[in-house]
């Protein structure tokens with residue numbers, strides 16, 4: 001099967017939110033799904049489920065537990081057991097349940113900002129107190145690079161800080177944290193007896209060929225204090241199939257989380273399980289040979305474009321994810337925010353950086369998982385209104 005990611009797929013009529021939230025003349029570069037069809041084996045697996053006609057409950061899938069166990073060992077050298085998995089309908093709900101399950105009302109949940117918006121809101125949703133610790137930045141020409149400010153992180157921890165919501169690779173800044181970064185974060189969290197929720201949903205979208213290290217794979221004592229959140233939904237573009245998973249290797253952590261979600265969260269359904277099995281058993285060649293080279297090409301195109309045509313804009317060069325992070329502050333754009341400015345003037349919908357915490361004000365997030373031609377049009381529209389200022 002050969003794939004052509006340049007094909008301009010029409011998505012509006014299907015009803016997906018990315019192409020339907022804004023007016024028809026707006027080009028969307030916001031919510032994190034891709035303008036590409038999922039790979040063929042997933043389509044076949046879903047057809048098979050649809051045609052068989054058994055849509056009964058699917059609480060579990062032992063063969064998927066085995067497949068995931070092998071995958072985590074092979075890809076990340078991470079040893080888990082089939083019993084360590086909990087299957088979930090998505091990860092946003094998991095962030096909320098983790099924030100609740102391992103804390104009492106009034107306890108603190110800490111995170112590194114800018115952060116994916118559901119991180120920012122999760123603690124407050126259940127009467128927990130969010131603690132936001134800004135990442136540090138360095139600037140090399142137009143290249144904005146984020147680092148963890150370990151001193152600020154540790155200084156923000158109090159006896160009431162019980163959970164870290166961690167993101168690796170980090171949405172929105174595109175960093176793959178190094179092993180040394182992970183070890184330092186883990187050491188601090190363990191010393192303060194905190195639970196680490198490690199959202200690794202972007203772990204297979206690596207653009208620089210590096211090896212992803214799951215937080216829990218560092219050491220057995222880290223694994224005991226970590227709940228890892230993963231999903232095929234970003235990599236294989238299947239978020240509405242409703243399948244994600246958590247890995248908890250400590251029995252108490254496992255049971256605490258399971259108890260918190262029981263009867264509140266639905267189990268994945270037949271389509272979710274079938275899609276995940278097909279993705280993980282048959283679609284890695286599509287990721288390696290088709291998707292990642294294309295995304296890397298888009299990232300490089302965008303970086304070159306900005307360097308050439310938008311000299312005042314500073315930006316991240318994502319090591320992972322298909323999300324760029326653009327800092328418009330030096331341009332003093334008119335209007336409420338860069339997001340509003342570009343939506344109104346360029347008819348381009350980015351994500352509003354302000355949703356990622358105060359550290360995101362003046363920024364927009366750009367989703368570059370689209371056809372190169374569309375990405376070029378997005379950049380051309382942005383450039384035109386900036387040159388018109």
Ligand SMILES: Cc1ncc(COP(=O)(O)O)c(C=O)c1O
Nearest residue numbers: 032090091092116171201239244
């Ligand atoms: C870090 C992170 N976690 C979770 C999600 C969403 O996961 P789900 O669709 O499974 O709720 C996203 C989506 O972009 C994400 O970037």
